[in-house]
Amino acid sequence: MYLVDTNVIIGILRNKEEFINKYKYISEKSQPIYLTTYSLSEIYVGFYDQDFKKKYPKKLKLQKELFNRMVKKLEHQNRILSLSVDDAKILGNLFHLLRVNGKPIPIIDALIGAIAISRNLTVITSDKAHFNVIKEINKQFKVIYW
Amino acid sequence: MMTQKTISLNENSYKQLKKLKKKNESYSDLIIRLCNLRNPILNDPLLEFSGIFSEDEELWEEIEKIIQNHRISHLTNEDIREE
Numbered sequence: 001m002y003l004v005d006t007n008v009i010i011g012i013l014r015n016k017e018e019f020i021n022k023y024k025y026i027s028e029k030s031q032p033i034y035l036t037t038y039s040l041s042e043i044y045v046g047f048y049d050q051d052f053k054k055k056y057p058k059k060l061k062l063q064k065e066l067f068n069r070m071v072k073k074l075e076h077q078n079r080i081l082s083l084s085v086d087d088a089k090i091l092g093n094l095f096h097l098l099r100v101n102g103k104p105i106p107i108i109d110a111l112i113g114a115i116a117i118s119r120n121l122t123v124i125t126s127d128k129a130h131f132n133v134i135k136e137i138n139k140q141f142k143v144i145y146w
Numbered sequence: 147m148m149t150q151k152t153i154s155l156n157e158n159s160y161k162q163l164k165k166l167k168k169k170n171e172s173y174s175d176l177i178i179r180l181c182n183l184r185n186p187i188l189n190d191p192l193l194e195f196s197g198i199f200s201e202d203e204e205l206w207e208e209i210e211k212i213i214q215n216h217r218i219s220h221l222t223n224e225d226i227r228e229e
Contacts, residue, residue: 010206027193033192
């Protein structure tokens with residue numbers, strides 16, 4: 001089973017063919033495909049940016065409405081994950097290993113990584129640099145780069 | 147006009163379908179709905195809504211940059227241990 005990162009979600013919503021084709025391929029092989037509340041929050045950042053709201057008022061409003069509808073459907077399918085108590089234990093260990101190894105990574109990457117390790121999911125992302133660090137320090141972590 | 151086909155169902159299958167059929171839904175529509183449920187691609191909101199951010203390339207290029215910058219500005223590993 002897979003967990004898609006924010007860049008993959010945006011790629012699909014931007015109608016990028018390479019993302020859509022790959023996503024359809026994995027959808028046929030393995031279900032369900034999850035995402036996290038952290039990715040959703042990152043996308044909502046764009047909707048709340050004042051400059052964009054001024055520049056694209058109608059467009060952003062419509063996109064936000066459609067995005068909300070999509071999120072509701074995904075929520076209904078139980079495909080949106082956030083940190084559970086078990087995930088938090090893995091995250092604590094990950095934070096510790098990152099610190100003792102002197103390898104900082106974005107906190108959101110660590111959150112996504114911990115959820116994936118804890119629930120035996122393979123992360124799909126375009127962010128090779130930071131997720132490779134998690135792979136180096138936790139051999140259970142599985143990741144695919146698109 | 148769409149061609150009609152006749153299929154036979156046993157009593158049990160018919161009862162099961164009848165239970166699932168919504169008000170004002172035809173049996174043809176019901177069967178398509180059930181097939182869609184079984185097909186992960188057709189029933190995937192991410193694919194259903196694919197393209198909602200495609201209209202303005204520049205806007206989402208910018209938003210992706212903001213997201214990326216936001217991510218790398220909140221790192222783990224700030225050493226919190228007090229000496």
